Amino acid sequence: MKLLKSTTKNTAVNAGDVTNNTGNYTMTKRVYLDHAATTPLDKRVLKVMEPYFSEKFGNAASTHFFGEEAEEAVEKAREDIAKAINAKPGEIYFTSGGTESDNLALAGIMRTGKKCEQLVTSNIEHHAIIRTADSLKKEGFETKFLSVNKKGFIQIEDVEKALKKKTRLVSVMHANNEIGTIQPIKEIGEACHKKETLFHSDAVQTVGKEKIDVEKMNIDMLSASAHKFYGPKGVGFLFKREEIKIEPLMFGGSHEKGLRPSTSNTPGIVGMAKALKIGIIEMDEENAREKKMRDRLVKESLEIKNSWINGGFPKIAGCAPLGFDFVEGQSMLLMLSDKGIAASTGSACNSEGLLPSHVLTALGLPRVKCHGSLRFTLGRENTDTDIDYVLEVLPPIVKKLREISPLRGK
Amino acid sequence: MFSKKTMEVFRNPKHVGFIKDADGIGRVGNPSCGDIMWVYIKVKQKNGKEILEDVKVKTFGCVAAIATASTVGEIAIGKALDKAIAITEKDIAKKLGGLPKEKMHCSTLSKKGLKAAIEDYRNKKEKAD
Ligand SMILES: Cc1ncc(COP(=O)(O)O)c(C=O)c1O
Numbered sequence A: 001m002k003l004l005k006s007t008t009k010n011t012a013v014n015a016g017d018v019t020n021n022t023g024n025y026t027m028t029k030r031v032y033l034d035h036a037a038t039t040p041l042d043k044r045v046l047k048v049m050e051p052y053f054s055e056k057f058g059n060a061a062s063t064h065f066f067g068e069e070a071e072e073a074v075e076k077a078r079e080d081i082a083k084a085i086n087a088k089p090g091e092i093y094f095t096s097g098g099t100e101s102d103n104l105a106l107a108g109i110m111r112t113g114k115k116c117e118q119l120v121t122s123n124i125e126h127h128a129i130i131r132t133a134d135s136l137k138k139e140g141f142e143t144k145f146l147s148v149n150k151k152g153f154i155q156i157e158d159v160e161k162a163l164k165k166k167t168r169l170v171s172v173m174h175a176n177n178e179i180g181t182i183q184p185i186k187e188i189g190e191a192c193h194k195k196e197t198l199f200h201s202d203a204v205q206t207v208g209k210e211k212i213d214v215e216k217m218n219i220d221m222l223s224a225s226a227h228k229f230y231g232p233k234g235v236g237f238l239f240k241r242e243e244i245k246i247e248p249l250m251f252g253g254s255h256e257k258g259l260r261p262s263t264s265n266t267p268g269i270v271g272m273a274k275a276l277k278i279g280i281i282e283m284d285e286e287n288a289r290e291k292k293m294r295d296r297l298v299k300e301s302l303e304i305k306n307s308w309i310n311g312g313f314p315k316i317a318g319c320a321p322l323g324f325d326f327v328e329g330q331s332m333l334l335m336l337s338d339k340g341i342a343a344s345t346g347s348a349c350n351s352e353g354l355l356p357s358h359v360l361t362a363l364g365l366p367r368v369k370c371h372g373s374l375r376f377t378l379g380r381e382n383t384d385t386d387i388d389y390v391l392e393v394l395p396p397i398v399k400k401l402r403e404i405s406p407l408r409g410k
Numbered sequence B: 001m002f003s004k005k006t007m008e009v010f011r012n013p014k015h016v017g018f019i020k021d022a023d024g025i026g027r028v029g030n031p032s033c034g035d036i037m038w039v040y041i042k043v044k045q046k047n048g049k050e051i052l053e054d055v056k057v058k059t060f061g062c063v064a065a066i067a068t069a070s071t072v073g074e075i076a077i078g079k080a081l082d083k084a085i086a087i088t089e090k091d092i093a094k095k096l097g098g099l100p101k102e103k104m105h106c107s108t109l110s111k112k113g114l115k116a117a118i119e120d121y122r123n124k125k126e127k128a129d
């Protein structure tokens, strides 16, 4: 947020507060609780990336030692990433992130088929999926959006019912970015495979945070994005089984077997592989730690009257999608931001427009409740002190906004 | 996204809340964003004119809703009813140092709320007369 000028770089918690001297905000406290949006780059990741900027800067496709050096690093990263999700190195394609991987998977598959064929997905997907599906519909393909239940889960029976002869691809996200619900991916994949239908999963919120085994989970294609797991922004990958043929989105050189032309982002790719490695090594311990903090945050926040949690469990460890009646998310966000707490809301009145979040609407949440939603997503740098601070700051903010709300006590 | 002034008013809205024995109440909502505003007014007679003595607004809405609610109060207080009813969303936005285009409807909501409160006051008065 532009308005908040910080004077400290440290996310560690110091005593203190935000001082408002007419527009100049000096923050001594910065608590980042928006890890579903993006994560800070891990220092260990930065370290392995550094040589690939100006020292080992070669083009991985060049035939000389500069190129070879870069190519070696890219191919090593490909091997490491493949191993991390139980795939083959030849099945990993580097992209610019989650959005591109999702676009490539959906459009790439559908465009190898006939126009009468169908794409099945869900109504809680990220816009990278939903809008790609909408665009494919305009091209003439058929699309079907499965509904989730009130808790935010896809029902296997609904997937089975939706599978028709004309269904070419099913795409269901692993975990949702707004409510954290983890879908029964293995079972959905199994249902697809019984009908010989391909299955793609947007695993942007789970890669590096939850165990992924594409074999065991019956996944044919999978999207990931490094900046969600403490890697760099602007780099991701698509896993695609060897035997599946897809059309490229872009045309150019023969990088990534011609499926994704453009000079390899060597530092990004190296960083992503390292970030994934760290994520997997530290996963169990970190998830247990975040879950404990999250559970406390949820439990104590829900002590505020007329509050709730969006979506059911299982959820990703750090995700606390809360809601408070009679108040509006954006106002809560800004007041929290003034206190040095960064959270998020999927509510209306965001910069995008007036419509409430499609995910919350999909849960059957009435509009006023969508407006009162507030999402905290925890991560590696958070400590119990951060949670204490939120629990100290949040109740008075809700109280203050309720005092000026007409909905209260109606 | 918001001007400095808008943020300032949002952080410290002076005219939010309610008036216990209000002379008029305007209840308005915006169906497109789902936001709601209740405007309370207190009227006094001065030199044979009806003047807005106080305005308070309750709002369930975005940052701009809160800022414009407080600002419509600020502009209206001390004004004659005929003048106050003519306040436009642009007047409110101007006072706030401008509003993003997609946030103009929040200002409209504040304007409509005040207008509804004045109309409510006039209706009540007509009945009483
Ligand atoms: C579930 C999901 N899919 C896709 C994306 C898009 O990823 P990226 O920002 O790397 O394009 C995001 C992140 O915003 C996400 O949460």
Ligand code: FES
Pocket (backbone or CB within 6 Å): A348, A349, A354, B030, B033, B034, B035, B061, B062, B063, B064, B065, B103, B105, B106, B109
């Ligand atoms: S009042 Fe609806 S977006 Fe501002």
